[in-house]
Amino acid sequence: MGQLQNPGLQAHSELPENRLLRQSIRYRGRKTLRVKSELRRLKILEATLRIAARDGLRGIKHRAVAREAKVPLAATTYYFRDIHELISDSFMLFAEKARDNLDGFYDTINLVLDTIPAETLRRRGPQRSELAARLSVISTAYLHEQFTKRRQQMLAEQVFLMEALRDDRLAGLARSYREAWTAGLRQILERLDSPSPERDATLLVNVTLGMGYDSLLNDERVDYSALSETVARVIGLALGEQEVLPA
Template sequence: MTLSAAFECPAKLAGELADSVQYQGRKTSRQGSEQRRLAILDATLRIIVRDGLRGVRHRAVAAEAGVPLSATTYYFKDIRDLITDSFVLFVERSSASLSLLWADVARDFQRLVEPVASDPQVRRQMAERVIALMVAHVEAKAREGNAELLVELAFRQEALTNPTLTPLALSHQQLRYQFAELALRALGSAAPVEDAQVLTTLVLRMEYHALVDGVENLDIEGQRAVLQRFLDLVIRA
């Protein structure tokens, strides 16, 4: 596989993950039932953002979703299934969104892949593009009220003790590694697999600061400088 073709892999993997998720709760066949099930899961995610996992109770979710209490127990036999399926919905949506984003990014990168090895200016241009994408990714999450960041953090924490979610969390995390690895490989990293883990950790650190500091106090330029410093060290040649 050529490097140019390989840039399609993250989008393909993200799409495959979105298509492969498996729900634990009762399956639905009617549109109205499916809409109610999704309303319950969306309500669960809102409660997780607002009150944390401890706030997820059948009665609280039913009130948040505007459905009878019996509806939550009909679709989900217990709280664990309800929490699990809410995170499955998050991964499904997140992966589908990443698939579309990376398919678009791949077109830009494919244009730069051929000359990047021999032209330092093109290499710098690609590095700037990678930084811009990662900063925009964190900024967008932060400006949406941190809801996605909080859900993802809660998802990773729940996956530590919920074996049903563990493989899903690992697959979701692998999407980050895959994109970072291919970008770093194109930039000329001598150790793209290892460097991808460092770069992904730096982005997770940015997301943490977005949560703790708040979007209004988020030092975007400082975070951008950290990413630039790392890439300068990695692609120095």
């Protein structure tokens, strides 16, 4: 890829949208001060996420969660006043984990871009197609892992996002979650001199959501070759390396 643009890696400040998501994650259940209590609270929330992924929100009941978490029934009602508070806090935990997972992926991409010459980062620059291919390989590996090894989390995501359509109290967090996802991509696309970073970031998020939904329908049977071709296509479009021809 040529000489390093900078011998030191660039620092990437937190995006406003990421700060918004971080600020939106506010647990409503009983606050804990002791480590043992906090571990039990998290155990209950993790159990709630498993039930949401397996049975949907209709399966979330205090008794079912206590059984799944292997804690006394009184523990769930002690930490959470009602079912909605339990559901809300489990969505908060999901969003927190998803944010950290996404941040790790974006950090990987940004670290790669830190090693790329400035002229290659510019649209139509030299070795642009090689950069697109490299980003496609990284992105395909990431998505394949999500689709095959994080099925439970993806199911929970679908459940909570659908519930947010009906529950204004969850809708705000769902919007912040989506905006943080899009904003991270937009920042990367701006570095790559994308023709339309806002539009293309939204496109990439929508395509990824669609592919994730398809992988859930196909029961984890993910065709790596087909996934790779799709990822390469959308990244090529976003980087201005491919033109969309009229039908």
